Amino acid sequence: MRKSVVTKIVALACSLIMCAAVAGCSSDSSSSSDSSKSSDASSSKNQIAGVTATGKLGEKPTISFNAPMTVSDGSYVVLQKGDGDVIEDGDRVCAQGIALNVKDGTELMDTWTKNTPDCSLKVSSSTLNSTYYGQIKGAKLNTTIAFGVNDQNSSGYSYILAMTLVSKSKDLEKATGEEVKDIPANLPKVTRAKDGKPSIDMNGQGSVDSLISQTLIKGSGKKLTDTNTAVVKYSGWLTDGTQFDSSWTKNTTIDADLYSGGQHTVTAGWQKGLIGQTVGSQVLLVIPPDQAYGSSGQGSIPGNSTLVFVIDILAAY
Template identity: 40%
Template sequence: MRRPTTARTALRAAAATLALSLTLAACSGGGGSDDPTTPASEDTAAASTDAPEEAPTPTAEDIAALEAVTVDGAPGAQPTVTLGATPFSVTAAVARVLDEGTGEEIADGDLVDLHSLWIKGLDGSQLSSTWESSTPEQIVVSEASLAPVLTDILVGGKVGTRFVFAVPSGEDESSLAVAEVVSKRPGRADGTAVAPADGLPTVTLADNGAPSIETVAGDPPAALTVQPLIEGAGPAVTAGQTVLVHYTGWLWDGTQFDSSWERSTPYPVENIGQGQVIAGWNEGLVGQKVGSQVLLVVPPDKGYGAEGSGETIPPDSTLVFVVDILAAS
């Protein structure tokens, strides 16, 4: 049985948003657009390079408070949680393993499905439960997207791991979650390679799956081009789903303007087909299979048109995206 872990580095965002994954780094412009293909503002880019603040270390009282929490119930079902005392409060993020699990080992970069039950520390009341909605949460196991106390547990852990996690959620308030890893899948496209058509940029993948491109001479296609590069074995994406993707975007000349890979955090596109993304994404991703990697060549009328976007995407730009479809629900 593993003991409560302490944070090695800073918590990169507030975990009290009632999700085990920290705030996804949205690639939105200064105007507040939800479009994941909009480059980050200069202020946001500058802030991302700042050294993280040192994370607070749990005290002996924090660890004791978590140890006093009782979790009952069989693995695979929603647990019953009894707080040792109310109000339950901790001064720093702290976690401990309840069950090691017996499934596949989890590696850095894996995408895992997990159920979670969140409890309000003030009075022990339930805040949310994915068991009740029958929809596990999907997170990428990465130090860039998770609190270190969670990567301490998950990296090298196994499918079936059940753990309890507590975090301050406000002044003199804390929240607590019990979570269980249900399954895992690669945090990148995984399937059968597809030979692309001639005349398109050539895609090369780094060891972690991050793409780069080699441009081609000549004018870009006038119409939206949707070229699968890897065909996954999952179900086809349907309109209205939330699609979790990794992506990189370039101008036709090969100038990169954005990449979720550099943030180590996939992007969730809600209501695909009519989502708050450019038309090239809404039209190009519906019908593609989960697990696939797709090359999109987006003409101006399916992208940012005559206005462009900020200083990074000029007017009338043709855009190139490589999109890994990790999950859809």
Template identity: 35%
Template sequence: MRRSTAAVTSLALAAVVLTGCAGGPSFDGEDCAGAFTGDLTKLATVTGDLGSEPDVTLRTPIHQSTETVEERIVGHGQRLTTGDQIAAVDVVLYNGTSGDKVVATEFDGDLSRLSNIDSWNSQVPAVASALHCASEGSRLVAAFPGTDLGEQGMTGLGVAKDDSVVAVIDVLKVYLPHAEGTEQYNDALGLPTVVRAPDGQPGIIVPDAKAPTDLVVQTLIKGDGEKVTGEEPIRVHYTGVTWDERTVFDTTWGSNPAKFDLTQVIEGFAKGLTGQTVGSQVLLVIPPELGYGDQAQGSIPANSTLVFVVDILGVDPAGTASSTGQ
């Protein structure tokens, strides 16, 4: 998708079904309503603003046999509902036996330092489970047995198996997991058809017809988020197919969303997404002169008409650095 050669991913276009409207938010099928019912106020005093490292005083020693999570500051933004959904979070851990701080992230307001629940699960499983259903703008307080850190985490952080741990987690920004909004009617005559799996992943069916010669932009789902201006990078999931070969040459589904500066992508991609809104799913049919022209790019033949389905998951905050930790 960048002007340089795209990483090529092979993906079979399996049959998928169009999904309808879902109910309330859930994580792995579990309703998010009432997700944070714990009360740790008698064990942990936590003060300070969201996004700044909190002052934490524990009533030690704490003995926790199972994980308890409390939403100390209630967030009202986007929820974390999938393991691969990216978010900016800060975390500090305290030893519940001694009351000493064990480790902390930077708490420097950097919203480009992104992670997801899956990555936390591989490092600090208890933090990952605490984040299930968490909302942007929330501060969570979690208490759990030290063994919930996993063997590697206990060893690396110097936590004994009989210790308990208290975590304070600030959820600063959450990106969408997939397009969310209102489905739009489009005249699809002679154009690709898009179907969606339950997780939102699109499948693209290219018709047995001549490719259009002009740029085609169709909003399939209209999101109600902020508008894409091209001035700040965006985060997207996308799948790209060549019209003639009808094969996928690139996709982000199954991995982390892509970050794009619209000044650094092919012209048709930038034109088609500028002015769209976060939460939207957009179909783009890009003629060769607005794509890669007469130059082959990896598995994309020269003079190819390109078909993209793009889910716009969010816009990076102004002035953020390149993201890490994804």
């Protein structure tokens, strides 16, 4: 099926709530400290004028403005001040959104109708550009903020993205749950530092032809399905014990897309091995080459490599 321009806009907006979750997605990539030096005149210039919202807090608002109008990237206006808990650094925020074409006022997308909020927003100056970070941090839940998106390069549309901040949570720092006792003796042995960072003894682990997915710590949180994105920390090794990657050394997490109908951000081995696991769990994956990087390999990973991962599942959305 041919993807229409509107479909592209919906995909763009839904992946952002859409754009806010990726640092540098907007042309405004300066730090919050740089932003604080801006003059009152500059701040006023970034305000979107003439946009209003009506409706009950925490429910889909009615957004009104006189079309056509113009918006610039980095522009915003608070349409409704919320009445819920204050959003703080480190919170994961779920937001409902509406995108409206500024040329004619038509609604391009909304997440309210199917109740599919975007929960990819991690409130941090390192993950949000200064505009989004400055408006979301310190806001109360049920606040609605309109952001201007001038997307001439991708969709050909400029639009207002009205985000309502509907809930918040905290990601785990490491796997938390019950240690699994009946782990097969022939698998790699995993130990953990106090902060949760894993180390591994390969215990003679060689190449495999089929996926091994072994829970090491059983978390009590949400069970992952093929509609989820898992927020994880991980380390990966070759079977000779060479570590080729670790989010622990970078002090970062990744969002692993498990969606069966989409383009995965992870290998088939990750997708198959993580579905059915629960938030809070630590999982050992031993992945055959055909579910990893195949005969071509990737970066420092040689072709036809069996890969070993230890993955902590910290959140899911």
